[in-house]
Amino acid sequence: MLEKLKTSLINSPVIKRGEYNYFIHPISDGVPSIDPHMVEEIAEYILQITDIKKVDTILTIEAMGIPVANALSLKTGIPLTIVRKRPYFLEGEVELSQSTGYSKGALYINGLKKGDRVIIVDDVISTGGTLIALVKALKIMGVEILDVISVIGRGTGYLQLNELGVEPKILVTIDVSEKGVEIKNVFGNE
Numbered sequence: 001m002l003e004k005l006k007t008s009l010i011n012s013p014v015i016k017r018g019e020y021n022y023f024i025h026p027i028s029d030g031v032p033s034i035d036p037h038m039v040e041e042i043a044e045y046i047l048q049i050t051d052i053k054k055v056d057t058i059l060t061i062e063a064m065g066i067p068v069a070n071a072l073s074l075k076t077g078i079p080l081t082i083v084r085k086r087p088y089f090l091e092g093e094v095e096l097s098q099s100t101g102y103s104k105g106a107l108y109i110n111g112l113k114k115g116d117r118v119i120i121v122d123d124v125i126s127t128g129g130t131l132i133a134l135v136k137a138l139k140i141m142g143v144e145i146l147d148v149i150s151v152i153g154r155g156t157g158y159l160q161l162n163e164l165g166v167e168p169k170i171l172v173t174i175d176v177s178e179k180g181v182e183i184k185n186v187f188g189n190e
């Protein structure tokens with residue numbers, strides 16, 4: 001399972017962003033181009049491992065969470081809410097600061113209210129900086145997080161989510177070094 005994802009990940013080029021070994025892959029970068037059959041394979045897999053019935057909206061983060069989250073939204077008919085990188089100044093907008101292994105910035109949540117039940121879908125979890133900030137903000141807002149899914153995982157950042165009471169489901173865990181990408185684990189194959 002997830003053969004297209006695994007095979008393409010193993011061949012991902014790795015560049016330096018500062019000291020950070022950054023892999024380049026269609027799902028996490030849209031580069032070189034995104035194979036819709038790979039997105040379909042991923043979306044199907046996610047629907048097998050998460051209970052989507054009670055979800056009010058699928059929540060993703062601009063930008064590269066969008067392709068997979070949108071595929072899920074189309075397949076399920078559940079609305080898609082995108083956490084953006086620019087403000088909209090709408091009533092109730094929530095700002096949070098995001099940091100990754102190579103960038104810092106602000107994120108803005110609109111369209112969610114207390115009691116909303118969401119699943120968070122993103123493309124990559126690495127330091128966990130993005131999802132930790134988002135989960136903390138959602139808890140303050142009183143939004144109910146039913147599941148957290150990341151297509152690709154690297155490093156140990158996900159462990160800090162455990163401390164927030166969240167067990168992210170990571171479809172494929174990888175190791176990244178200057179030499180390239182290695183597959184460590186596939187979710188459900190434990």
Ligand SMILES: O=P(O)(O)OC[C@H]1O[C@H](OP(=O)(O)OP(=O)(O)O)[C@H](O)[C@@H]1O
Pocket residue numbers: 028029061062063064065099100101103122123124125126127128129130131157
């Ligand atoms: O676990 P972390 O260290 O936070 O890294 C994971 C985040 O990195 C990427 O976001 P980025 O801000 O690079 O934006 P992009 O999706 O627009 O590429 C990715 O989409 C994740 O949200």
Ligand SMILES: Nc1nc2[nH]cnc2c(=O)[nH]1
Pocket residue numbers: 021022023024025028029100101124125126127176
């Ligand atoms: N494409 C890509 N996105 C990331 N987000 C956090 N780390 C990475 C990485 O190494 N590659």
